[in-house]
Amino acid sequence: MSERLQFFATAARGTEPLLADELAEFGAKKIRQDRGGVRFAANWNEALRICLWTRIAMRVLHPLGEFNARGAQGLYDAARSIAWEDHLTPESTFAVEATLRDSEHTHSGFVALKVKDAIADRLREKLGRRPNVDPRHPDVSIAVHLSKEKLSIGIDLVGEALHQRGYRVHSSPAPLKTTLAAALLRAAGYTGQESLVDPMCGSGTILIEAASIAANRAPNLQRKLGVERWPKRGKEASAILDELRAEAIAAQRKPARPIIGFDRDADAVRAARQNAAAGKLGGAVRLEVSDAMQPLPLEAVPPGLLITNPHRRWAERNEDFLLQARRNAAAAPRLADVHSCREPRLRERFPSQTHQRTRFLEWSNRVPAAWIPRAPMKRDPGLLECSRGVFPPARGGAGCFRDG
């Protein structure tokens, strides 16, 4: 049970350093960032705890092998060399999902099919019968990644991707992925011990993720993990998970500080309310219709974090946002930290921030590429910046951030 195994947690591009941080906190060892995820070592217990608690990972895979695979036959031979009889029985069902990067094959379905054939043939040979494929609700999900000729094959511990937390019953335009919202909160250093305001909250993803942190809620507590259906380890995993779940429920707490969201769109606020209720965090989040360009009712709010996810083009059209954010922040002394998009035009208007940017470089570098909207807008990482500052402005520096 205490033997350390290798795992690979996948995450949105750009959030790997934040996931690595999170995994280290959970006690993972030999952490190594890779493109699109983080490799780590953990014993079975630790890995299951990570599945329950990770806020940033999308999937947790147990790698079974890495191969150099050329052509269709190369894929087949590599997959057939794995001892699938250690993981599957003829009565279990399985599915194979493939992703490709710069590979000679252009169709992921073809790669998945070759691996599936190899698994079926190996099991027929070893066990006399082969298990059936169930693409929708398989007992065992097999993840295949082919990068150039490097073929990685692993078993997915979680089943349905972890960003599907189950609380988004209503959406608003351009919702943030739950795992990205969690990554943003980690980047901002939010631990749930300070108040939090999202002045343009949309469907409330940042608020709900924040409330989950503040309530010390294991984000994946309510779901049945894929590993529980594995024929060989499912029972053992369920028994461990039952204990971890009981422990997690006992560790929940009431958020100590206010978590408040505003949006000028009443439909968005309604969606956010319904989502927070669906996530059983309705009582922890206060929501109001309000325009962030106006002073927000924050006078009685204790110090904390002001964090938001405005539309990328939004800052261009609303140059006064930063100014108003500062005023709103000043209303609640030391209400801190703004995440905002800043176009060059804005920088010219607030030259003092050019100087500040270098001080916030570390965080700027950690802005995930995934936060930059794709086509039809041109991808230009330079346009999106993440800055961190503490309000009110440093004495003597009219309107400038000071390091937090």
Ligand SMILES: C[S@@+](CC[C@H](N)C(=O)[O-])C[C@H]1O[C@@H](n2cnc3c(N)ncnc32)[C@H](O)[C@@H]1O
């Ligand atoms: C990109 S969306 C936020 C999405 C949100 N993070 C989510 O996960 O659903 C931006 C939001 O800003 C709101 N908004 C735009 N201008 C605003 C303003 N002046 N005051 C308040 N909200 C505003 C929009 O109504 C929209 O809901």
